[in-house]
Amino acid sequence: MSSRPKDDVRSSEITPEAHYLDRRRFLAAAGGFGAALLAVRGATADTLPAPGKPYGLQPDDKPTPWDDVTGYNNFYEFGTDKADPKANAQAFRTRPWTVKVDGLVAKPADYALEDFLKPSAVEDRIYRHRCVEAWSMVVPWRGIPLADVLKRAQPSPKAKYVEFTTLLDPKQMPGQRSRTIDWPYTEGLRLDEAMHPLAFLATGVYGRTLPNQNGAPLRLVVPWKYGFKGCKSIVRIRLTETQPKTAWNQIASNEYGFYANVNPGVDHPRWSQASERRIGEFLKRKTLMFNGYADQVASLYQGMDLAKNY
Ligand code: MTE
Numbered sequence: 001m002s003s004r005p006k007d008d009v010r011s012s013e014i015t016p017e018a019h020y021l022d023r024r025r026f027l028a029a030a031g032g033f034g035a036a037l038l039a040v041r042g043a044t045a046d047t048l049p050a051p052g053k054p055y056g057l058q059p060d061d062k063p064t065p066w067d068d069v070t071g072y073n074n075f076y077e078f079g080t081d082k083a084d085p086k087a088n089a090q091a092f093r094t095r096p097w098t099v100k101v102d103g104l105v106a107k108p109a110d111y112a113l114e115d116f117l118k119p120s121a122v123e124d125r126i127y128r129h130r131c132v133e134a135w136s137m138v139v140p141w142r143g144i145p146l147a148d149v150l151k152r153a154q155p156s157p158k159a160k161y162v163e164f165t166t167l168l169d170p171k172q173m174p175g176q177r178s179r180t181i182d183w184p185y186t187e188g189l190r191l192d193e194a195m196h197p198l199a200f201l202a203t204g205v206y207g208r209t210l211p212n213q214n215g216a217p218l219r220l221v222v223p224w225k226y227g228f229k230g231c232k233s234i235v236r237i238r239l240t241e242t243q244p245k246t247a248w249n250q251i252a253s254n255e256y257g258f259y260a261n262v263n264p265g266v267d268h269p270r271w272s273q274a275s276e277r278r279i280g281e282f283l284k285r286k287t288l289m290f291n292g293y294a295d296q297v298a299s300l301y302q303g304m305d306l307a308k309n310y
Contacts, residue, residue, distance in 0.1 A: 050140035051207045052124030055198065056223065056292040057138065063126060064137035066206055068279045073213045074131070075232055076180055077166065077173035085213035092172055094217040094233070103163070103238035106154035113217055117203065119152065120144035124207060125200060130262045130291045131227040136276040141221055142204030147195045155191060155239050162194040163187070163244035164220055164231040181247050187220065187231035188244035188258065193300055198223055198293060201234075224293040226260045257310040261301065262291035266310050 050063035075085035078092075099116045102108040122144060130136045150162065168184035170176040176183045193199065200221040203210055210216040215232025222229045228248050238244075248256035255269055264274045264287040275284040290297050301309075 048206045050126060052126040052140045052142075054126045056128055056296070057126060058288075058292060061128065061138045063140050063206075064279055069137060069139055069205055070211045070213060072135075072137075072279055074227065075175075075213055075215065077175040077183075077185065077233075078213065079175055080180065086211075088174060089212035092212045092216070092233075094212065097217050097235075099218065099234065100236045100238075101149065101153045102236070103240050104156040104159035105239050106156060107152065109153070116149065116218075117144060120148045122203070127198075127200070127221060127223040128291050128293075129221075129223065129227060130276060130287065132256070132260070132268055132271060132273070134271045134273065134276050134287075135279055136285070136287075137279050139221075140206050141200060141202040142207060142210075143200050143202035143221065145197060146199040146201050146220070147197060149201065149237065150191075150194060150239075153237075153239070158241050159239040160191055161240045161243055162189050162191055163236075163238045163240055164189075164234050165236040165238070166231055167233045167235045182250055184235075185231060185247045186244060187229050187246050189222065189229070190300075191239070193222070193297075196297060196300065198296060224262060224290040224297045226262060228256065229260050259301075259306070259309045261297075261306065261310075262287060263289060263306055263310070265289075266307050 047063050047065045054061075071086050072082045073085040074082070075089065078085040078088040095113070097113040099111050099113060100109075101111065101116075122142060124140060124142050126138060126140045128136065129139045164187045166185040167173070168176065170183075175181075189199065200223075202215070202219050202221045203217060205211070205214055210219065215230070215234075218234045219232040220230050220234065243258060246256070246258060249258060262273070267273050273287055276287045277284055288294070
């Protein structure tokens with residue numbers, strides 16, 4: 001089955017002419033074997049138009065092609081290999097879907113997904129995405145600011161943290177039939193992090209409905225943190241007074257901290273965090289503090305020892 005959506009446009013229609021000519025010139029100059037290789041790579045590397053306002057992007061950041069964004073995933077509910085989620089999540093049912101918002105709020109509620117989303121203006125935002133495994137992408141997300149739904153629930157003055165929980169359904173999620181993780185997958189943020197205008201709840205990528213493997217119908221995106229914070233297929237958002245348990249921290253607390261801020265100066269025991277491999281690129285890139293969002297978020301962590309609070 002083709003991995004591209006049915007209404008995909010042909011690459012020749014979406015490649016701006018100047019870029020197209022540049023590439024032809026480059027191919028001509030490269031010559032021989034290199035040119036053949038580039039031609040093959042070029043045929044698969046074109047992306048769909050990526051709608052959205054760029055946030056924290058560097059001049060050489062380009063949206064990662066659709067096939068990589070939707071084919072190279074971590075979603076252990078559907079298998080541990082990067083190709084498993086796409087292969088195993090296609091039949092996953094994301095409607096009807098209910099999101100519970102509860103805990104220390106004045107207005108707890110069980111929302112049908114449509115009602116949960118309706119009051120908010122949908123936005124397209126292009127963010128950098130950095131996994132603790134030292135690979136990265138640039139993803140054009142569609143969704144709503146997390147602060148929107150938190151404000152609606154009216155957090156009580158006691159609320160200090162927000163916990164996110166993924167659906168528990170071993171019938172649909174084959175990975176949950178073995179104890180790789182203490183299911184359901186949970187993640188957490190401090191309330192001020194969750195209220196930050198960059199924290200986002202995604203419902204789509206590339207202007208389309210979120211594919212199941214990316215965490216449909218609703219997943220968290222916190223662009224200055226490692227990817228594992230991005231809890232997928234969320235059914236519950238709970239405000240708490242104490243720091244919630246998080247799935248990876250429970251498995252290996254020395255490897256995965258609660259904060260999980262992208263930090264090139266603090267290595268993971270198995271992966272250096274100083275550099276990263278952008279999916280689709282050959283040479284490594286230097287990893288940026290807070291994944292390039294330091295100007296916006298560094299003040300959240302003033303006075304904290306980020307080597308201890310990793
Ligand atoms: N959420 C759930 N429920 N289960 C998971 O296994 N993996 C996390 C995160 N959210 C995961 C999850 C990890 S390790 C990463 S890197 C990101 O999802 C990957 O998101 P992506 O597939 O959209 O790139």
